[in-house]
Amino acid sequence: MAAGEQITEDQLAQISGVSRTPVREAVRRLEDELLLVRSDTKRLFVADWSRDDIEEMFVLRQMLEGHAAERAASRLSREQIAALEAVNRDLTAAVEQASPDVARFLEANRAFHDVIIDAAQSPRLAQLLARLVEAPVVLRTARTYTREDLLQSARDHDELIAAFTARDPDWARAVMGSHLRRAFHTFARAVGPTKERDAAA
Amino acid sequence: MAAGEQITEDQLAQISGVSRTPVREAVRRLEDELLLVRSDTKRLFVADWSRDDIEEMFVLRQMLEGHAAERAASRLSREQIAALEAVNRDLTAAVEQASPDVARFLEANRAFHDVIIDAAQSPRLAQLLARLVEAPVVLRTARTYTREDLLQSARDHDELIAAFTARDPDWARAVMGSHLRRAFHTFARAVGPTKERDAAA
DNA sequence: CGGGAGCAATTTGTATACAATAACCCGTGC
DNA sequence: GCACGGGTTATTGTATACAAATTGCTCCCG
Numbered sequence: 248m249a250a251g252e253q254i255t256e257d258q259l260a261q262i263s264g265v266s267r268t269p270v271r272e273a274v275r276r277l278e279d280e281l282l283l284v285r286s287d288t289k290r291l292f293v294a295d296w297s298r299d300d301i302e303e304m305f306v307l308r309q310m311l312e313g314h315a316a317e318r319a320a321s322r323l324s325r326e327q328i329a330a331l332e333a334v335n336r337d338l339t340a341a342v343e344q345a346s347p348d349v350a351r352f353l354e355a356n357r358a359f360h361d362v363i364i365d366a367a368q369s370p371r372l373a374q375l376l377a378r379l380v381e382a383p384v385v386l387r388t389a390r391t392y393t394r395e396d397l398l399q400s401a402r403d404h405d406e407l408i409a410a411f412t413a414r415d416p417d418w419a420r421a422v423m424g425s426h427l428r429r430a431f432h433t434f435a436r437a438v439g440p441t442k443e444r445d446a447a448a
Numbered sequence: 449m450a451a452g453e454q455i456t457e458d459q460l461a462q463i464s465g466v467s468r469t470p471v472r473e474a475v476r477r478l479e480d481e482l483l484l485v486r487s488d489t490k491r492l493f494v495a496d497w498s499r500d501d502i503e504e505m506f507v508l509r510q511m512l513e514g515h516a517a518e519r520a521a522s523r524l525s526r527e528q529i530a531a532l533e534a535v536n537r538d539l540t541a542a543v544e545q546a547s548p549d550v551a552r553f554l555e556a557n558r559a560f561h562d563v564i565i566d567a568a569q570s571p572r573l574a575q576l577l578a579r580l581v582e583a584p585v586v587l588r589t590a591r592t593y594t595r596e597d598l599l600q601s602a603r604d605h606d607e608l609i610a611a612f613t614a615r616d617p618d619w620a621r622a623v624m625g626s627h628l629r630r631a632f633h634t635f636a637r638a639v640g641p642t643k644e645r646d647a648a649a
Numbered sequence: 650c651g652g653g654a655g656c657a658a659t660t661t662g663t664a665t666a667c668a669a670t671a672a673c674c675c676g677t678g679c
Numbered sequence: 680g681c682a683c684g685g686g687t688t689a690t691t692g693t694a695t696a697c698a699a700a701t702t703g704c705t706c707c708c709g
Contacts, residue, residue, distance in 0.1 A: 256661070288661095
């Protein structure tokens with residue numbers, strides 16, 4: 248639905264075919280994720296994310312996920328590193344095809360990052376990142392990826408695995424940082440110059 | 449209530465004198481803050497924070513609030529800096545008395561940090577920090593402060609103001625970092641050695 | 650023609666009742 | 680004596696009804 252549009256709990260309830268009670272809980276989550284915002288007096292609107300909003304999200308994610316990579320470097324088990332390798336093989340296969348399978352890429356990508364966050368062994372960090380990495384935003388970002396962007400992601404993951412294998416926290420953090428920062432610039436390039444607000448629906 | 453104890457929504461509703469509907473929303477927030485946790489199958493328990501849990505909270509807070517201070521350094525208005533000075537004068541007064549007024553210290557301290565977070569102009573950052581800085585934990589931490597600890601906090605704030613006045617982001621971040629890291633060690637000293645779990649009620 | 654008071658309609662907040670699911674107790678068979 | 684079901688109780692999840700609050704419209708008055 249359109250950014251900035253007002254929406255009522257009742258409408259969402261009818262759309263989803265459930266009563267307002269569970270809708271209210273879902274709305275609370277979407278408010279936490281800043282996908283819905285409440286007007287001055289409790290009325291509900293769909294959020295309008297500017298380019299700057301998305302950059303800020305990437306900056307925070309870089310900070311937190313970099314920290315996760317740093318912690319994971321000294322905590323990942325051999326099995327977890329093997330899992331990362333397996334997942335990234337799948338991700339690479341999804342991308343190396345003539346026409347990349349973006350859905351499969353996204354699923355593998357999420358799995359990859361989940362292993363790292365899990366290995367960081369910090370429930371609070373995991374929780375903050377869950378709030379930050381919103382599916383709709385990631386999805387829109389991924390749509391703007393070219394095949395070369397996707398391949399570069401796969402290579403970043405390979406280097407992350409190398410950093411983990413070497414048990415080098417600084418290396419891991421640095422790779423994660425450039426990985427995410429590049430993702431932001433890929434997105435920014437697609438969205439266009441800084442001044443314009445993002446009007447995607 | 450005791451850590452680890454089971455609690456039901458019904459009990460909380462009776463205690464607060466409202467129905468389960470608003471209680472459920474409040475419980476959701478407390479779950480977000482990890483003050484309540486759900487068992488494997490949705491049953492509700494009051495969380496049991498270990499010393500490591502609290503350290504992790506401080507580490508994350510240091511990272512995020514350091515970032516906030518860095519951004520604030522180049523964004524704070526003259527009025528906001530003046531507000532920080534006023535708030536810290538009040539904080540200092542509350543602490544310099546023979547018997548420090550801890551409640552007043554806490555309120556001034558919160559106001560001080562709120563100005564900085566507000567000046568950072570990042571709604572997402574503000575939201576993450578709100579989830580992180582839990583009143584009960586801060587309260588328990590503050591109880592362990594000696595008069596000298598409180599005075600050191602006031603001096604930290606003074607140095608932060610100096611960093612802001614100089615418009616030096618790196619300085620601001622560094623001061624904020626040591627400010628929060630010291631707070632953690634003050635807490636850790638009071639709680640005791642690392643190995644023990646925190647059993648406060 | 651403009652401004653404001655008051656009423657109607659919309660929207661969110663809360664209470665209550667009921668449905669679904671999980672834990673617990675107890676007896677039975679081996 | 681112990682594992683396994685069956686049924687009862689406890690607890691969470693959802694629907695519905697109603698209360699409170701906010702908006703916006705309308706109509707009256709200057």
